Amino acid sequence: MNIMFYGAAREVTGSCHCVEVGGKKVLVDCGLQQGADNGFGQNFPFHPGEIDSVVITHAHIDHSGRLPLLVKQGFKGRIYATDPTCRLLEIMLRDSAHIQELEVSWRTRKQRRAGDESAQPLYTMADAEKVFPLLVPCGYDEIIDVASGFSIRFTDAGHLLGSAYVEIWLSEGGSKKKVVFSGDIGTPDQPIIRSPGYVTEADIVVMESTYGDRSRSPSFDTASELAKVIERTLVKGGNVVCPSFAIGRTQDLLYHIREIKERGLVPSIPDFPVYLDSPLATAATKIYSGDLLDYLDEKTAALVRAGIEPLSFDGLRIVETGDDSKRLNDDRTPKVIISSSGMCDAGRIRHHLKHNLWRQECAVVFTGFQALGTLGRTLVDGIVPAVTLFGEEIAIQCKIYNFRSMSSHADREGLLKWIDAFETKPETVYVVHGERETCKSFTARLIGEGFRAIAPKYSSIHDLLTGEIVFEGRDLIRREDQPQISRRESAVFQRLMLAGTRLIEVITRNRGGANKDLAKFADQIDSLANKWDK
Numbered sequence: 049m050n051i052m053f054y055g056a057a058r059e060v061t062g063s064c065h066c067v068e069v070g071g072k073k074v075l076v077d078c079g080l081q082q083g084a085d086n087g088f089g090q091n092f093p094f095h096p097g098e099i100d101s102v103v104i105t106h107a108h109i110d111h112s113g114r115l116p117l118l119v120k121q122g123f124k125g126r127i128y129a130t131d132p133t134c135r136l137l138e139i140m141l142r143d144s145a146h147i148q149e150l151e152v153s154w155r156t157r158k159q160r161r162a163g164d165e166s167a168q169p170l171y172t173m174a175d176a177e178k179v180f181p182l183l184v185p186c187g188y189d190e191i192i193d194v195a196s197g198f199s200i201r202f203t204d205a206g207h208l209l210g211s212a213y214v215e216i217w218l219s220e221g222g223s224k225k226k227v228v229f230s231g232d233i234g235t236p237d238q239p240i241i242r243s244p245g246y247v248t249e250a251d252i253v254v255m256e257s258t259y260g261d262r263s264r265s266p267s268f269d270t271a272s273e274l275a276k277v278i279e280r281t282l283v284k285g286g287n288v289v290c291p292s293f294a295i296g297r298t299q300d301l302l303y304h305i306r307e308i309k310e311r312g313l314v315p316s317i318p319d320f321p322v323y324l325d326s327p328l329a330t331a332a333t334k335i336y337s338g339d340l341l342d343y344l345d346e347k348t349a350a351l352v353r354a355g356i357e358p359l360s361f362d363g364l365r366i367v368e369t370g371d372d373s374k375r376l377n378d379d380r381t382p383k384v385i386i387s388s389s390g391m392c393d394a395g396r397i398r399h400h401l402k403h404n405l406w407r408q409e410c411a412v413v414f415t416g417f418q419a420l421g422t423l424g425r426t427l428v429d430g431i432v433p434a435v436t437l438f439g440e441e442i443a444i445q446c447k448i449y450n451f452r453s454m455s456s457h458a459d460r461e462g463l464l465k466w467i468d469a470f471e472t473k474p475e476t477v478y479v480v481h482g483e484r485e486t487c488k489s490f491t492a493r494l495i496g497e498g499f500r501a502i503a504p505k506y507s508s509i510h511d512l513l514t515g516e517i518v519f520e521g522r523d524l525i526r527r528e529d530q531p532q533i534s535r536r537e538s539a540v541f542q543r544l545m546l547a548g549t550r551l552i553e554v555i556t557r558n559r560g561g562a563n564k565d566l567a568k569f570a571d572q573i574d575s576l577a578n579k580w581d582k
């Protein structure tokens with residue numbers, strides 16, 4: 049009975065953990081790595097065909113974005129997620145495939161000009177389409193068998209529509225353990241969806257630590273604070289640009305803007321125009337506006353019952369095509385533009401930043417976590433006077449706001465409250481999904497509170513019955529730590545490192561085998577090592 053950490057280990061993206069019981073393997077989350085975390089490529093250090101089932105905690109791309117790659121490389125099992133997560137995954141993964149294809153066609157043109165071979169997308173739209181027939185939509189609180197020896201239950205995590213903690217009951221022979229995966233833990237302050245629930249029993253916990261080193265300012269009236277920024281900016285003739293995660297943050301923004309208009313909080317220009325410029329966000333907003341009463345908080349459900357559309361208002365305009373999006377920059381009417389991606393590393397938002405960052409009268413409002421190495425993080429940190437967009441240096445002269453209170457992640461106090469809800473302290477708490485230092489400091493905090501807490505390394509293997517570390521793993525090589533290696537060289541080296549990781553796993557699985565076989569295996573590895581140890 050082992051757990052292996054294949055992502056979000058001492059980093060904040062790429063969530064991917066594997067539980068192995070009685071020869072069966074279940075993957076919990078299968079996310080893309082983003083920003084600086086993506087130094088090691090997106091390949092798996094295991095063969096996807098060996099995975100029996102996948103459980104997805106929520107639809108965010110850093111928890112789900114490698115599902116098409118998993119299927120492309122041979123995964124044939126079922127993928128379990130809540131019903132809204134399954135609906136969101138369909139639009140999310142299609143969008144992700146579209147971005148992969150676009151990026152590659154751009155890179156290919158560039159590489160061809162440099163006399164290089166064509167780049168390949170991580171996966172295509174056709175690969176993404178193969179994921180959907182494997183999805184099994186589940187309800188909260190149902191107990192579901194996902195593989196022999198594995199029963200699971202989803203509980204509302206209050207982080208995103210359909211987001212969940214996953215409780216997994218494991219049995220192997222006479223041994224039983226219960227593992228709880230936190231996924232991403234939400235906050236009670238978020239509009240639209242319900243507040244996070246709590247789990248009270250677990251032998252082992254795997255928990256996120258995104259904001260494990262930070263307390264957020266006490267909750268404030270987001271609508272009035274946002275209204276102040278909008279009023280101040282539009283009156284000066286500027287635009288308010290909101291880089292926003294297409295799923296979750298965008299719908300929260302629309303909810304607050306509807307309230308701003310209803311309460312008349314921008315008196316100078318009460319009918320100010322708001323452009324929703326992200327096809328994915330538009331598709332997600334349609335899902336949020338569907339038949340979801342069972343998933344809404346009381347205030348939003350009351351609006352729906354009263355016939356009010358919570359995410360719709362006068363002045364909301366949907367931008368359909370890329371050309372329409374670019375044309376927005378020629379229109380001088382002061383406006384609010386909501387566009388993706390949320391961390392500004394791709395998508396239409398980059399055009400809007402190019403046209404607005406240099407204008408003193410404009411404002412950029414961030415509403416979500418910005419990972420290290422992304423353009424969003426550079427802007428929020430405010431450490432550079434200019435950035436390069438589409439090959440052009442753009443001075444940063446607009447106002448930049450960071451609405452941390454709108455984050456959908458629990459802060460340090462929220463995380464501590466969540467772990468304290470367990471009636472008896474779990475045997476071990478594995479701390480994941482946090483930047484390296486954050487992960488370490490939150491782990492130290494838990495140890496200080498009397499927990500056995502570990503920040504596992506990438507590809508480490510832990511015995512769930514004994515708590516023993518079977519294989520230590522290693523820290524991932526981050527993008528900025530390997531500047532001297534060319535992209536192509538590093539991809540091949542990454543493959544080699546992953547092959548090494550797989551070898552360790554195979555060694556682990558042979559524990560308890562006949563001494564004669566183990567000795568033969570050791571001889572073969574020694575001879576291979578001698579051959580290559582030049």
Ligand SMILES: [Zn+2]
Binds near residue numbers: 106111208
């Ligand atoms: Zn999330």
